[in-house]
Amino acid sequence: MQIDAIFLHIGVVLIKKSEMNALCKTLCDFWDSSIGKKLIVAVTGVMLVGFLIAHMAGNLLIFQGRESLNDYAYFLHHFLHGMGIWLFRVGLIVAFVLHIVATVSLTRQNRAARSEKYAHEATSRASLSSRYMIWSGLTVIAFVIFHLLHFTVRIDPDLASMKDPMDPSRHDAYGMVIAGFQNPVVVLFYIISISFLCSHLSHGIASIFQTLGFNSKKTRDPFHKLGLVISVVLWLGFLSIPFLALFDLIGDGEKDAPVPMEASVNTELLFRC
């Protein structure tokens, strides 16, 4: 009986292993195929564009004032007992890494496929954005590293130590953003990087629909225009903040000397009256 049971157990394990092998083979074939890898780029692209839209919408809360943005920042760091943001971060990192690894691999294959260039090269309809996707993408990687060190890791101790004047127990995201964009060189870097990002998206978003197979003669133009509209809206939304902060058109001029808590409470009371 016991020996039978052992054999049965081994049999079950073997079946499972063979099923696992079949699944692994399918996944490997999918990754190795041109269309499979492009589908991965498209799906991760959807996730990254979704993140960008949500990120921009959250950022725009800065125009509602300190309390709104700081409430939002507090919520992000504390929902699901602080686990929520890490779930998002892990998902984003996986999408970001897969997107980069797949596109770099595809680009290398593409270059190998046209090993000898034309002596007289001509382009019929490929947009400039579409021809420099790898370079705009690599610029975005450099920007993301800088941006994370700037506002997420906060390597600048002045930015890291800012406290909300209305609730000193929490970080002052609002003051940090205003103070972080007082340096024209930083603002210029943001403008260049976001412009590259939006150039990347102007081709990338329309490509998502083609790669996922949603395009037809009726839908191709609307999807192309949708990609352009989303890119322009993201460009305006993201860059409005550093641009307006640099020229003191947002914020209340307190970045050098934080407003005392009483003053802001008094202002709030005034508004209530």
Added chain:
Amino acid sequence: MNLTLKVWRQEGPSESGHIKTHEAEGIPEEASFLEMLDIVNERIIIDGGEPILFDHDCREGICGSCSLTINGVPHSKDTGITTCQVHMRRYRDGDTIWIEPFRARAFPILKDLVVDRSAFDRIIASGGYISVRTGAAPDANATPVEFEDATDSFNSAACIGCGACVAACKNASAMLFVGAKANHLNLLPQGAPEKDQRTLAMVRTMDGEGFGNCTNQYECEAVCPKEISSDVIAKLNRDYAAASAREAVD
């Protein structure tokens, strides 16, 4: 008219090639592009040189034999035609014309402007067929086909397999060709039973031949002499995703 030709000359598959300048003098306006090359070649032969080798057959735009990248564009900048239908009246006296082969790693150059496009044949052999019982031809309307499907399938079937899509693509991708050939059969009831098998096999063969990947720039569509729409690529992407998913479940 007098023209200056900058032509790719290459002795053989393993030799390295180069651009050579040939003067084409006294070319009549009514000559076709290939006739212009014939005239130049006759003079080269009289002078004891090696004529410029190029592919051609029907010379009426239906066989898909002629190739040539003219001034950087396969089949020239004129749309919806093959090289054999290009006429010299499109050029002006004194023009310089660059003539190169279709460039792709999957299309190795055999000599001068002649490339080996048999990779396309291997893609067709892997899935571009339907399995049917032999016998008398069935009645014309015995198998009903939706009008839209019949039209799309017919438009895809217009592909003559010339390879201009690969030559024009910045990545030398064959997606327009494979999309057209797969779509042609996948849309019809006769092609339905082998749809998944066909899609997977043709894409895998395409990848194995060393073509590049589609980056949705639609250069292929711009040069296709049969004006096949890149919608066939979207459809191929969709069919491939569905076929892969079904293969994983099985």
